[in-house]
Amino acid sequence: QVQLVESGGGLVQAGGSLRLSCAASGRTFGRNVMGWFRQGPGVERELVAAINWSGGNWGGGRTSYADSVKGRFTISRDNAKNTVYLQMNNLKVGDTAMYYCAARRDEPIVTRESGYDYWGQGTQVTVSS
Numbered sequence: 776q777v778q779l780v781e782s783g784g785g786l787v788q789a790g791g792s793l794r795l796s797c798a799a800s801g802r803t804f805g806r807n808v809m810g811w812f813r814q815g816p817g818v819e820r821e822l823v824a825a826i827n828w829s830g831g832n833w834g835g836g837r838t839s840y841a842d843s844v845k846g847r848f849t850i851s852r853d854n855a856k857n858t859v860y861l862q863m864n865n866l867k868v869g870d871t872a873m874y875y876c877a878a879r880r881d882e883p884i885v886t887r888e889s890g891y892d893y894w895g896q897g898t899q900v901t902v903s904s
Contacts, residue, residue: 777801777893779876784898787866791902795861797876797895808879809852809859810891813872813900820875822886824850824861839884843869866902873897 783795795811810825823844827837838850849862859876877891885891 777878779878779893779895781874781876781895781898784874784900786901786903789866789868789902789904791866792862792864793866793900795863795874795876795898795900797859797861799857799859799878808882808884808891809850810877810879810884811850811859811861812875812877812888812891813870814875815869815872820888822888823874824848825879825884825886826850826852826859827882827884828852828854837884839886863900866900868902868904870900871902872900874900 778800780798781795783793785793787793807828808825809828811823812820813823814820821841823841825839840848847865852859875897876895878893879891
């Protein structure tokens, strides 16, 4: 089992920044993929960013981003702390959502929600105009 705990959400004005953290515990990570999803009001959950944890055929540190956040969001990981981060800059009102951390046992990075095996409880991000 893997436990994921998100933190760092909050209320910010448009143009501001937030950094989300996801601390993982439990099963040792090897070639897992870590991702950040979000779900806004009335919309489906979508993958925002994902990163290969380390090692494996796909190499550590490969990333993938949704088009809507490219150039504004950055996903990173700290292997020693078993933590993945999502740095969000130049936030927009449309980024308002519940943000979820997710872990995938297999490789490579996939965008579908069903491809992820473990989920955190979520952290709310609200961007005001």
